[in-house]
Amino acid sequence: MTLSLLAVGFVLADSKPYKGKAHRIPGKIEAEHYDEGAPGKAYHDVEKKNLGADYRKATQVDIEKRSDASNGHGIGWTRKGEWLNYTVEVKQTGTYSILIPVASNKQGGIFHLEIAGKDITGPIRVPDTGSWQTLKLLNHDNVKLTRGRHVIRAVMDSQGPSGSIGDIDYMKFEKTSQ
Numbered sequence: 026m027t028l029s030l031l032a033v034g035f036v037l038a039d040s041k042p043y044k045g046k047a048h049r050i051p052g053k054i055e056a057e058h059y060d061e062g063a064p065g066k067a068y069h070d071v072e073k074k075n076l077g078a079d080y081r082k083a084t085q086v087d088i089e090k091r092s093d094a095s096n097g098h099g100i101g102w103t104r105k106g107e108w109l110n111y112t113v114e115v116k117q118t119g120t121y122s123i124l125i126p127v128a129s130n131k132q133g134g135i136f137h138l139e140i141a142g143k144d145i146t147g148p149i150r151v152p153d154t155g156s157w158q159t160l161k162l163l164n165h166d167n168v169k170l171t172r173g174r175h176v177i178r179a180v181m182d183s184q185g186p187s188g189s190i191g192d193i194d195y196m197k198f199e200k201t202s203q
Contacts, residue, residue: 039066040061041067044061047112048112050113053198054196054198057080057081059086059110059179060111068109075087075088077089077102086100087100087102087103103189103191103192104181104189104190105184107181115170115174115175117200118170118171118203119201119202121199121200122165123198124164125193126161127161127191128151128160129157129185129189130154130155131186131187132150133185133190134150134151135150140175141175145168145169145177146165160192160194170198
């Protein structure tokens with residue numbers, strides 16, 4: 026009996042879609058709408074304390090309130106080794122472009138997106154946008170996705186001269202070809 030209760034507890038702690046619904050691709054994924062679940066399952070943040078706004082309550086992920094963000098919030102204080110899961114439903118196999126508004130005061134760092142441990146984007150470098158309060162739209166092309174349900178993991182690879190990877194507002198996937 027104890028073993029089955031532990032097993033059930035483990036299943037409940039796994040990464041689950043934000044508010045129970047997978048993000049649709051093509052479509053926009055708000056950076057702060059990462060999967061629900063425990064640290065190490067849905068996300069990993071190097072600081073124990075949330076350095077930002079109390080948008081998601083019991084989470085270590087640093088969410089910042091910002092007036093220029095599409096949902097009024099974004100991910101900030103990003104550091105090497107952090108990651109966030111996003112459960113997605115890809116409607117069609119094909120090649121996609123990803124639009125990503127980012128901000129950094131000085132050159133930011135590098136992150137990538139992966140599915141099941143396989144890098145799907147290569148390195149994405151956050152440029153100097155002139156201020157932490159100035160978002161710049163990045164366009165990252167030639168991302169190949171297959172139809173079906175997946176977990177996309179945003180992995181923070183290395184910090185730049187800014188001391189961070191950068192602030193991230195959202196990721197908008199647009200299909201460009203078959």
